[in-house]
Amino acid sequence: MSDQPLDISHDQHAVRLSKLAEMRAAGIDPFRAEFQTTHFSDAARRAYVDGQDYTVKVAVAGRLVVIRDMGKSQFVKIFDQQSGGAEGPLQLYVKKDLVGDESYAAFKKLDLGDILGAEGTLFKTKTGEITVRVDRYVLLAKALRPLPEKWHGLSDPEQVYRQRYLDLIVNPESRSRLLLRSRIVSHVRRFLEDRQFVEVETPVLQSVAGGAAARPFTTHHNALGMDFVLRISLELYLKRLLVGGIDRVFEIGRNFRNEGISRRHNPEFTMLEVYQAYSDYRGMMGLVRELLLSLCQTVLGTTRIRHAASGQDIEFAGEWREVPYRDLIREATGDADWFKRSKAEKIAGAEALGLKVDPSWEDFEVTNEIFSKRIEPGLIQPTFVTHLPRELCPLAKLNREDPTVLDVFELTIGGMEIAPAYSEQNDPLEQRRMFEAQAGGEQQNVDQDFLFALEHGMPPAGGMGIGIDRLCILLTGAESIRDVILFPQLRTTPAP
């Protein structure tokens, strides 16, 4: 072995570990330091009084993201929860003759990424930036790993998703998009609570995966010796609560579907479901329109949003188009008698529209393929597609005049299904027939406990679901569901 110390200057992790060891040798443990803040960065800037430099005292803390060392003084910037706006991280000014020689020498050894607290007074620099002139600082946590590059940020999509914490630090667009999601969810809650809706939590572990058609995740409870599924929908438990007299009820919760992953699908996703007794699908139209309008106004500050994929602006104010499903199909196929055609004719019609159709599909599935592939993607402006064929959802009421269709709508915006809503089926006998037809004789797939609850009487009600992730895609202009989920599902790999 050589007596020469190894050159570790190229290995940033090793350099930082050795800086930490030096500090500890000098009796300083930066992970045990304490500090009380008085302001977030934005509040500190607001606390500045024009023309009154060095009078207002603040204590701020955050992550060091910029260092401009000028020898005997430095400008640095710290990043905290509130520094995501236009002004960005808060600037600190550290002068050797103010903090003292020893403290200044230690400051020079700090690294980008370190978390520190600083006390000082506010002033405005020559170029007009409100800055904290530091009297005292404390290192609160040493960062042993370097941050991504300051100008280009983190752009490798894999790292953006796997190391979201870095994405949040260095990519302001990611940060504001994901924080916007929090504001959207928060506003949805407030909107519904203002209208006397009660928020509840229902079981995620269920013995029957009801309320939707999807493959569930399965798991096992050891003590009970029972298999469970993770819920694929919130619907059947919320309806039990309608039976229980909670007339306006909602849940914002995670559903799990054991299916493909794509730009529009994550195996776990967030649904809002709302039920209102003594209302119906038409009542839900008003509710969802008001909700989205107020979301746009309060969260985005505009009712018009840019839809990049189509190049159109989506306008939320004004009347929303309302059109029966069958009219859209007749229009798309150019066949006024579409619904009188045989299955073979429908398959031919779908193929004429360039669709691949599985001959084993049912009639209505062939037609619905046309809807989801050729019609829905073109519905950019908010559109209520009403009166879907009865085969498409077994939990809604049949239309009184035309019992082949349902009293339901699907709200479509930006080519995406945003909110389905029903006049909820509350006839327990009819509900049982629908379930049994859907289960195809597999009784274990019928939620008997729910049907038993319905037999006690559920008030007539309107119900609606909103996929929160898709709503966020729409309102934030994101390209993928992964961009509105903090930690999207990826294959697990060993830590780097």
Next chain:
RNA sequence: GGGCUGAUAGCUCAAUGGUAGAGCAGCGUCCUUUUAAGUCGUUGGUUCUGGGUUCGAAUCCCAGUCAGCCCA
């Protein structure tokens, strides 16, 4: 599940089949109002993994891993 594309320094990216480079970050120096600060110098590579072709592979071929996009 199928197709296409990609993986090079901590990060962002270069590199006709012929010595793997740059910017930022790091390390060392100068600078007490900077704004992607500036200045001078400088370290750093299992080119995703494993095979193959070739005198020679980051580059071509095969297999795999991971990711993105499209399709189912």
